[in-house]
Amino acid sequence: MANVTILAPHIDDESIGMGGSIAKHIDLGNAVRVIFFDSGRDGIEMKERESEAENVMAFLGIKDAQFLRGAIPYLHRSIPETIVGLLRQYSTDFLYAPHLNDGDSEHVTISELAHRLLWMANGNYFPDQEGKCNIKSLFLYEIHRPINEVHYLEDISSYEKRKKTAISMYKSQTGRVKYHKSAISLNRYRGISSEFSQCAEAFQIFGARNLIEIIGPAQLLTPGAPPANAHRSYQNRKKS
Numbered sequence: 001m002a003n004v005t006i007l008a009p010h011i012d013d014e015s016i017g018m019g020g021s022i023a024k025h026i027d028l029g030n031a032v033r034v035i036f037f038d039s040g041r042d043g044i045e046m047k048e049r050e051s052e053a054e055n056v057m058a059f060l061g062i063k064d065a066q067f068l069r070g071a072i073p074y075l076h077r078s079i080p081e082t083i084v085g086l087l088r089q090y091s092t093d094f095l096y097a098p099h100l101n102d103g104d105s106e107h108v109t110i111s112e113l114a115h116r117l118l119w120m121a122n123g124n125y126f127p128d129q130e131g132k133c134n135i136k137s138l139f140l141y142e143i144h145r146p147i148n149e150v151h152y153l154e155d156i157s158s159y160e161k162r163k164k165t166a167i168s169m170y171k172s173q174t175g176r177v178k179y180h181k182s183a184i185s186l187n188r189y190r191g192i193s194s195e196f197s198q199c200a201e202a203f204q205i206f207g208a209r210n211l212i213e214i215i216g217p218a219q220l221l222t223p224g225a226p227p228a229n230a231h232r233s234y235q236n237r238k239k240s
């Protein structure tokens with residue numbers, strides 16, 4: 001069983017960016033946890049959005065969530081230490097965050113923080129903390145703006161409906177923008193245009209310590225073969 005931790009700048013980013021992969025991880029028995037940064041501007045909005053998040057967590061089967069309730073531009077210096085502590089406590093194997101060219105300044109801030117967290121959590125920083133960390137890789141998901149160079153596709157064809165439902169549960173947000181439609185349309189484009197699947201989520205991979213650990217040796221040795229006992233498969237593009 002792998003431990004997956006997702007950094008979500010806002011409540012709904014996790015489902016828009018990677019709701020299908022979340023559902024897939026959980027079906028495979030992996031523990032998924034989310035760290036939410038910003039819950040909203042005031043008490044009423046925070047309550048509404050956190051309650052929506054709790055419903056989505058129960059729907060998808062997310063194990064745990066932390067609401068840091070901090071305005072992202074004013075992230076306090078103590079935040080990285082707090083999150084490193086959580087990543088170590090969770091024995092995080094895979095860390096997810098938005099990608100660096102997302103376009104939304106707050107998403108980019110959390111992406112930059114994720115790169116620093118990977119380095120700090122795996123290193124000898126904050127030695128007083130309990131537990132240790134061996135994050136195998138940082139996966140960057142797409143929310144606001146598509147990824148320019150895709151490193152990895154996750155086939156979510158069987159999880160499309162569950163992802164759409166999860167996003168639709170954020171009624172406070174989908175009332176303004178039809179994220180449940182835009183995200184799924186992007187996922188279909190990703191899958192179909194790459195001839196990979198009917199629906200896929202795209203990621204960039206950073207800081208992979210050992211790629212074989214992530215994708216499984218069978219996949220590297222037998223190009224095109226489905227990975228043995230691995231849920232992750234690299235895109236096997238046809239030469240065009």
Ligand SMILES: [Zn+2]
Pocket residue numbers: 009010011013107143
């Ligand atoms: Zn967001």
